[in-house]
Amino acid sequence: MHLKLIIFDSSAAKLWGSFIYLDFYSYYKMIFLLTISALILVIFLLYLRTEDLLITKYYFPMIIYAIFILLAAVFTEYSEIVIKGFPDRFENSYVLLAYLVLTVVSLNLVAEKESVFFLLKGLLVASALLSIQGIFQFYNLDLLTTSFGKHLVTPSGLEFFTNQLSFIGKKVIYSTLYNPNYVGSYAVMVLALALTFFMLAKRKRELWVWGFLTLLYYSFLVGSRSRAGFLSFLAVMVLLIIILGRQLKKNYCRLIVILFLFCLIFAIMGARSVDSIFSDILFPLSESELAKEALILPPITQVDFNSKKHILTLFTTEAKFKFILQDSQFKLLQPDSALTIVKRNSSGVEYDFLQFNLSKHQFLANYKSTLKWNYGSKKAVFVYQDSKLYLKGIQGHLFPLTKVEHWGFSGYERLGSSRLYIWSRTIPLLKKTFFIGHGADSFAMYFPQQDVVGKLKYFNDPAILVDKPHNLYLQIAINTGVLSLLALLVLWLSYLAQSINLYFKASFNCWEQKTGLAVMLAIAAYLMAGFFNDSVVSAAPIFWILLGIGIRINLKQLD
Incomplete structure (x- = not known):
């Protein structure tokens, strides 16, 4: 991290x-990964004899x-993004x-107990250090927020950025x-x-060590507040x-004890409620049901513009606001003018409302055919230009109010943090990537960023950048x-099926079965x-190394 x-x-x-981007978390991880992988590959090719190369069906999908x-x-x-x-x-093609x-490489070289546990010990020690740092971070005792921590991740010559660093905050x-x-x-x-x-430890010392690490990593997971991580852990x-x-x-007895301690840690940390984890999965509510039960208050649910009459209608759960465009200015068509506060100034006309349920809405209509809407920290800017109505989107670009192709989940778009x-x-984008994809890390360039109305409805921000699908499989x-995804599914599912077949009735008396x-x-x-999550350079290398180790351990037992 630098x-x-x-x-x-x-x-x-x-x-x-x-054109300038400041990265702390991913760039140097990418550089380190590529450097180490290239070095490992060179050594592997130079020193591995052909007869020692493991032949397996798993190579084909890879x-x-x-x-x-x-x-x-x-x-x-x-090309440059890819x-x-x-x-x-920074998850490019390389x-x-x-x-x-x-x-x-791990599939071929990590076969014996010594080499397997050498790698696993390194992973578990590093993860323990990250967990400890993360728990301190959860309670707002993060080293990274101190002056020393900020300077630690800032190279010489760029110290002026130190005071501009911002962090997510406590309780996460x-x-x-x-x-x-991630x-x-x-x-x-x-x-x-x-x-x-x-669960498989036989010695008392092993039981205490693995128990401590289990609770430490569990605290790490709970503190992340990641519903995807927690639900996958329960599964x-x-x-x-x-x-x-x-x-x-x-x-x-050890199962009962560990489950009790899991519940205790969950309650003490208080990172999430049980309802917040399971509600979307077990009891999904539609947009209208959420609004009816006052669980959400989507400020704008629909935008209509009558180009002939020049009338803009904004639908909300509380009211319907109508504006007519006259003399390059939007004017409010309000039936009860006594409850509307009108302020005129050199910038235009500001509309505020006395009703409690409408008091958060504020409109500013200037003299350049522009209507600005504010709802607390949320906002939208409508612009009439060249006989069309536009909504300001990403980086201030103007987008027409056009419908974007979509498939499924109608009425439930807000679930899973709008996933x-x-x-x-x-x-719908998959129609063009069945054979050949758009290129590594190029998702943001093809997602319909012009769907400003959709972003306004489900993110409350038409200018938000959607740079990832929040789904590993859609990302691939x-x-x-799509064909590359099918190849990976064959790889992963073949390994999982083989593993379940091996371990479902295993006795777990040897290290291969326990580790496998x-x-x-x-x-x-x-x-x-x-x-629910994407592949990212901070976590994915662990997965791929473990996959190689897991395949080799399975093949070792089948020999």
Whole structure:
């Protein structure tokens, strides 16, 4: 984690709003990953004898995926983004190929107990340090917010940026992974590892060590407030209990104790309520139902403009506001003028409302055919220009009020922090990426950023940048193609099916079975979290290395 000043080309800058981007969290992770992966690949090719190369069916889907990564890079419209990565993310084509290198190398070289546990110990120690730092961060004792911490991540010559650093705040863990959701994807993997070893521990010392790590990683996960991570962890726990059914009959006490401690930590940290985690999944409510029960108050639910009569109508859950455009100015058509405060000044006319339910709404109509709406911190700017009505969107660009193609989730777009809105606008894009994707990290360039009305309705901000689909599988399908996604699904599902077949009736008397189960559950946890989270350079390398280790352990048992 270190500050890097980056210059971007015009295509990314158009969306991002600047040719200059300051990155703390992803750029140097990307550089480190590529450097280490290249070094590992060179050593691997130089010193591995041909007869020692492990031959397995798992190479085929990886080769297919690699081919589609390259094809997407060749045919992309945005070469610089595909090569360098998009701001904030930097998961470019080289990074995707590096993931495969890590999997292939770990699959071939990490076979013996010593090498497996050497890597796992490194991961678990690093994760423990991140968890401790994250817990301090949760209670607003974050090293990064101190003067020393800020200077620690700021290189010489760029100190003037130190005072401009902003952080998410207390009661949430983002650690050095930038986004709490990424903490969820990371934490659930190491938690699955630790919990499995805890449940299978036979020595008292091992039991205490794995128990401590399990609770530490669990606190890390809870503090991230990542619903995706928490739900995937619960699913993994259920799977673990099913697989270890016979073993748990002997050790049911440790299961009861760990579940009690999980509940206690959840209550003490108070990061989320149980209802906030499960409500969207178990009891999803439509937009109208949410508004009716006063659970949300969408300020603007619909925008209509009659071009012939020049009447703009803004629909809200409280009222319907009508404006008519006359002499280059929007004028309010209000039936009860006694409850409307009108303020005139050189900028235009300001409309405020006395009614309690409308008091948060404020409109400013200036003399340049512009209507500004404010609702607390939320705002929208409508502009009449060239005989058309526009709404200001990303980076102040004007977009016409046109309908954008969407599929599914109608009425439920706001669920999952508006993830269903993003998915509904992303799925229609798959028609053009069935064979070849748009290129690594190019999602933001193809998402309908011009859907200003949709963003206003479901994000309350028409200018927000949607740079990721919040879904690992849609991310792959858009960036490298649907066929590449199918190749990865074959890889992942084949491994999971083989693992379940191996471990469902295993005795767990050897290290291969214990470690294989732990790794399988970590892989499953990451893939389940992927339904709501994206791949990111801060967490994905762990997944791909574990995948290689897991495949090798399975093959070792089948020999």
